[in-house]
Amino acid sequence: METRGKILMERYELGRLLGKGTFGKVHYARNLESNQSVAIKMMDKQQALKVGLSEQIRREIRTMRLVAHKNIVQLHEVMATRNKIYFVMEYVKGGELFEKVEKRGKLTEGVAHKYFQQLISAVDYCHSRGVYHRDLKLENLLLDENENLKVSDFGLSALSESKRQDGLLHTTCGTPAYVAPEVISKIGYDGAKSDIWSCGVILFVLVAGYLPFRGPNLMEMYRKIQHGEFRCPSWFSRKLQKLLYKIMDPNPNTRISIQKIKESTWFRKGPEENRILKERDLNE
Ligand code: ATP
DSSP states (O other): OOOTTTTTTTTTTEEEEEEETTTTTEEEEEEEOOEEEEEEEEEEEHHHHHHSSSSHHHHHHHHHHOOOOBBOOEEEEEOOOSEEEEEEEEEOOTHHHHHHHHHHHOOOHHHHHHHHHHHHHHHHHHHHTTOOSSSSOOEEEOOOOTSSSSEOOOOOOOHHHHHTTTHHHHHHHHHOOOOOOHHHTTTTOHHHHHHHHHHHHHHHHHHHOOSSSSSSSSSHHHHHHHHHHOOOOTTTTTTHHHHHHHOOOTTTTTTHHHHHHHHHHHHHHHHHHHHHHHHHHHOO
């Protein structure tokens, strides 16, 4: 059925397809009253019920409405018809950070530093409100028109939880490469600690251009994750390497906290090259 041009709930006019995820499509749309651009994630109700998204997701959506941060994709409202659930979100113009990394091969430490600071700012904000993402990965990071990072799906962790229970993460989503070791071992885990781990994997990918934990098969990848077995490429600065080993510590009890990440030299000052550039700017 042609979706484009369709009017939803007498409130939104649907536009082009922005992308497809595990739970359905995301379309551009326009609020007919305010003319505001939005993105609408459409989910099949049957599928939602199948993966048990009832009370939990309602609770999380309520929390989500209280979350407003410049680096988080804002959830405006949730609507439902007999067959579908619609998540109406802030429209983010600049595409996925994933695409940018793919195009460039990898980012400089300076550019990655900016995105990492914005990511940590968003994660810290949510954690302090008891909201966890549980599915942080490069594909969930969007860029706005000013090249600022926006984390999507924050607070919709019920979606990622059910994906895991369903085994969907291993099939539809392809790679569990961002998942913390304690999530793999299913020993029950702290949402904050596992989000921190995923932030480390993201930071590594930005600067390396490839994932830290890879293997010929899933078993091997899991083994490496569980042992925290990864190696930083030679172009990583020593300070960045030090920080990454503290973030991707397989023991969640000794893994660095968000507060300590924020206090680390690399986080506060960025890579050496940034500092030199800034000093040069000041002198000119
Ligand atoms: P999964 O659901 O499997 O985790 P995903 O996060 O990529 O995958 P969705 O969140 O459904 O899937 O999004 C699909 C695509 O739609 C995204 O990759 C992105 O390109 C686009 N998209 C999602 N949200 C927005 C938004 N708020 N603004 C603009 N584009 C968006």
